[in-house]
Amino acid sequence: MKAFFRNVSPRRALVDLWQVLGAPSEYRAIALVLAAMVTGGIFVVMSNQGGRGLPRPPVVTYFPSLIEGRSDAEILEENRVASAKARAEEAEEEASAERVRQMYKAVGNATGVDTKKAYDEGVAERTEEKRKIDAARKAILDKHLVDNPVFDAEQKRAQEQSPAQ
Structure with a gap:
């Protein structure tokens, strides 16, 4: 058991690292640059991930329908305009759905269904x-x-x- 801990001790790891770095090799500079790039890349990716911070403050939306000083006529007119817009959107959606139904009908007729x-x-x-x-x-x-x-x-x-x- 002592032999195992002697081989994995931090002191032994530092001694081995120093020996590897000190050994003459033609690829030592390239290996150090690549190792630094990989390590740096990992840290850059981690820093861009962001972390948990304070929550964003709530976004307050003010409704123009709650503005004071509007007359009943203005309110009714805005309601009519909003209703007309909603009806127009509903009609456009229904027309689009009807076009799709007609396409399916044409495909069915072409295939004999x-x-x-x-x-x-x-x-x-x-x-x-x-x-x-x-x-x-x-x-x-x-x-x-x-x-x-x-x-x-x-x-x-x-x-x-x-x-x-």
């Missing part, structure tokens, strides 16, 4: 899902909204005008 039944079932499922979502939204609004004859009349007028457009 009956796509009409699947397409009709998909349309029925999407219509039913939209009806359920609309009913749920209406139920929530009916539960939480206060009766307002002016607002109700405006909504009725808007619904009468939207199918005509």
Whole structure:
């Protein structure tokens, strides 16, 4: 056991290193440069990894809808603009999905697969899902909204005008 510890002692390792470095060799300079580059590369990679530090402070987002001093007309106009934007995005998404469905339908028709039944079932499922979502939204609004004859009349007028457009 003593012989093992004598061979692995730090003093013995330093003596061996000194002997290897002191021995004449034509590759000693190249070996030292390569060893320094490998060691330096490891340290550079480790330093670029970053470590755990203090957490970043929270980013505060201020909502423009909470700005004081806005009139009811400004609020309603912003709501109309936001609703129109949301409807336009939804319509664009639906148009894109419809284009994809038409491409699948064309591929199915070209390969001899009956796509009409699947397409009709998909349309029925999407219509039913939209009806359920609309009913749920209406139920929530009916539960939480206060009766307002002016607002109700405006909504009725808007619904009468939207199918005509």
